[in-house]
Amino acid sequence: MQMRLWCLALCCVVVSACVDEPVAVYREVVHLKGAPYERGLDHGKRLRPRIRAFYTQLLDTALLPNLNREQPAIAGFLKRYAGPSYADGQFSYRVLLEMAQSVETQLPDRYIDEMRGIADGSGLTYEQVLILNTFPDTVLAVRSVAATLRLSRGPRIKSWQLLGWLNDQGAQRPAQTYSPSFTALAAEVPTDVRIRLVLTDPEGISADTVRLQLDTRVFPPGDPAVTTKALPNADGNMTDMEVILTPPEPMPAATVLSLIVQSADTTIADDPLPAHPRFGREETLTLSTLGYGLSAEEVANVGVDDGRTRPPPVAFALKGSATKDGAPLLAQHFALLDAGAAHEATTVFIHHPTPGEDTRKHAYVSWAGLTWGFSGMNTSGLAWACNFSDTLDTAILKDLIPQLSKLDEAQLTATGWPIGLAMREVSRSEKGAQQGVEILPNMQHVNGWNCLLADADGQLRLAEIDADAEAFPNPLSQGVTVVQWQGSAVASAASDTEDDLRAAVHYVSNTQDVDSALPILAESLLAPTGAIVRVDVQREVSTYFFKSLLAFHKLGKVLAQGRGSWDVAMAQQVLGRPAFVDPSDSMNAVVMEPSKGLLHNAMGKV
Structure with a gap:
């Protein structure tokens, strides 16, 4: 993979090179205007070859065959997926389409019209474009279920004991029940x-x-x-x-x-x-x-930094005493599934409001064919970046709970908003980080996410999002935990101010993400099927938990060491360090300056 750094001035919409390495430049900047369908049609026509190549290389060649490997784990639990309509390699496409259609029911017409325009302009079917715009959330939600089903059949640690560690009375300390710990x-x-x-x-x-x-x-x-x-x-x-x-x-x-x-x-x-x-x-x-x-x-459970662990996405937001000039910065390195293709489809989309439209001009870093991205900013200086957060509290679980008594017929659906469209709603209407996070609880969410927001005034917020899947729904719980500043929990290790926040792919505040009643409910209903299922909080089941802790604490140490010196160049340099780069699946990185309306971007192996 190759990369190019560049910067985008949102206010005057000028693109200028920030570095001059002789490398291939894949990213494009696309300005979109008009009604939603017209925007989508223009998007589809202008990026037609890239959209079709992206769909073929990432979905047809990599993602769909990969997801087919999860069929045995899911079909062993939900008998529907052992049926003939999901055989012969059709499992992944059918599942993603069915979940995409359940997502579609939650979306405003403007986004559906935009996707229809992309389909007409690119030559893909509307079904394919719908899958393309929903797969990050739905695949992550399916993966969390499949991984849990798979791991629930494997060994786990029951207890631990330190032999020779005596208590104050000189007796051997007893064994302790094991639970993964922060x-x-x-x-x-x-x-x-x-x-x-x-x-x-x-x-x-x-x-x-x-x-x-x-x-x-x-x-x-x-x-x-x-x-x-x-x-x-x-x-x-x-x-x-x-x-x-x-x-x-x-x-x-x-x-x-x-x-x-x-x-x-x-x-x-x-x-x-x-x-x-x-x-x-x-x-x-x-x-x-x-x-x-x-x-x-x-003492943090950092783990061993021995180079074996591929880092997950990381993001950080800084201001005041943390930065060289006191101005806010928001930075992210995002990695998920590149397949040698995603970084080549990297595109920055800039949406211009039509006359009389009550919305803000906004931009996001995305891929050809998508109506949203994992990071972006609007002309008011509200910037955001989202990392996935591996949880069982997804729309899949929320939709599955009412079906637990009839598992032979139960279907995987994912009623909710893709995170990028949720954040695009924030970008369209809000100018402050606090106002932005206040919108999120009013939406249903498909998957778990950690979204950092920073604005031109220096407000920093972290929203820890889940689907709020509860056995007994609590109207006061909306599935979004807003974090401001909690000392070393989310700020750098040396921080004693509210001037920095950071996030990886685990929750630091929403640690009880799964309703405590769910394991009892699930076990009682699933026992007759013979399935072994553990429905538990993130730290118990996520395959990302320990690697996320490692990256999170390494990032905290780096932020503390550079305190007072942070600027764009320093943030770019850190995002390119091997400690934060997945050599296979790094997709893109951003550094945003909310008070200046500047967005710096790189794609591929940064």
């Missing part, structure tokens, strides 16, 4: 403890797959420092396994250490092929040793 599980631990874990899986644990990593030291299966022993559960079945790590030498004092745990059960899955072990989620447990001086709650 912070360390234990602090001020003796350097010579042994780490005992109990893993569990209905099919039993395969000792040949147990892999541990203590900081950068790897203990592969069969390492003499690791012992394993099968254990019976309460019913006498050998579903559990004791794993004890005896470090070959004492751990260093006054240090934070992370243990990474990976294992598979005894099953060899053959659907989809090739045959493969059934692994659970890789877990990260953190502790500090004697002399570090902080409580467990004060």
